[in-house]
Structure formats: C-alpha cells, structure tokens
Amino acid sequence: MKKKKIIKIVLLVGFACIIIGGSFAYYLFNKPHRDVRSAKVDYTLNATDLVTEYLTNPVLANEKYLSDEGDSKILSISGKVHSISLDLNNQQVVLLKGQGDKAGVSCTFTATTNDHASQLKVGQMVTVKGVIRSGAGYDKDLQLYEDVILEKCDVIN
Numbered sequence: 001m002k003k004k005k006i007i008k009i010v011l012l013v014g015f016a017c018i019i020i021g022g023s024f025a026y027y028l029f030n031k032p033h034r035d036v037r038s039a040k041v042d043y044t045l046n047a048t049d050l051v052t053e054y055l056t057n058p059v060l061a062n063e064k065y066l067s068d069e070g071d072s073k074i075l076s077i078s079g080k081v082h083s084i085s086l087d088l089n090n091q092q093v094v095l096l097k098g099q100g101d102k103a104g105v106s107c108t109f110t111a112t113t114n115d116h117a118s119q120l121k122v123g124q125m126v127t128v129k130g131v132i133r134s135g136a137g138y139d140k141d142l143q144l145y146e147d148v149i150l151e152k153c154d155v156i157n
Helices: 002-029 047-056 058-065 114-118
Strands: 043-046 074-086 092-096 105-109 125-134 137-139 144-146 148-156
Touching: 043 047, 047 058, 047 074, 047 105, 047 137, 047 148, 074 105, 074 148, 092 114, 092 125, 105 114, 105 125, 114 148
Parallel strands: 043 074, 105 148
Antiparallel strands: 074 092, 074 125, 092 105, 125 148, 137 144
C-alpha cells in the first residue's frame, strides 16, 4: 500500500515538473525580440571613434558596450558610407568607414529596414542605430583588421 502511494506521488511530481518545464520553454521560445528601433540609444559616437576605442583597448570597450546576456548596448553611429552589399539573407549591409581608417562599422539591416538602407549612396554621411555584436580587432594570422559589427540597424533621420 505504501509503495503505491510513493509511486503515485513521484508520478504526480514528475508530471508537474514536465508541465512547468514545458510552459517555461514555450514562454522563452515565444518571447518577443528586442525592438531596437523604438528603444533609446545608450551611446552616440562616430565610426572612427568607436573603431579607435576598440583597437586601443578592446577589453575596456567590450566591458562598456557588450553584454554576456545578449542585451548589448544600442549605439547611434555616424559616418561616411564606404560600401553597401547584401548578405546571404538578402539584408542590406552598410560599411561606415572614415578615410584612412583601418577598420569600419559594419551595419546589418533587417527585413523591415532594408528599404531605408537601399536609399543610401556610397560617400553619403549617415547616422545608423543598432545593437553592437562584436568590436573591431586585428587578426595577426591573416594580417587583417576586423570591423565592428552592428545588427538590427536602421537609418536615423
């Protein structure tokens, strides 16, 4: 009799854990994405200053702008359009880079903001808002500079 009662309790607790775990997973899966377009800007910089900050002291710059939890800072970056291209997801990628800079700021737009980026022209001065994903650096093996990467970008008027 006692054995049946213990088995019943274990099954009920297990079932409750499955329901709670499934509900939590469902919540996380359907959690809305961060709306960068309507969020306030954390830092306003120009492209050259941001790149210089990363190349001078990457550890301090990462502490300032990046977060391990995925909610990195939202930046407003001003600069001259150096190039415009499409990535594999047909999203516009605009590179902001000053003349003589070793690296630039690569801004990837979303499907909803692609139209704003398609109106840009090389050489035009522009201000872009986006979430920082990685900083500039120098790859010693390839002897190349890596750009700062911004995602979920939009043009600020």
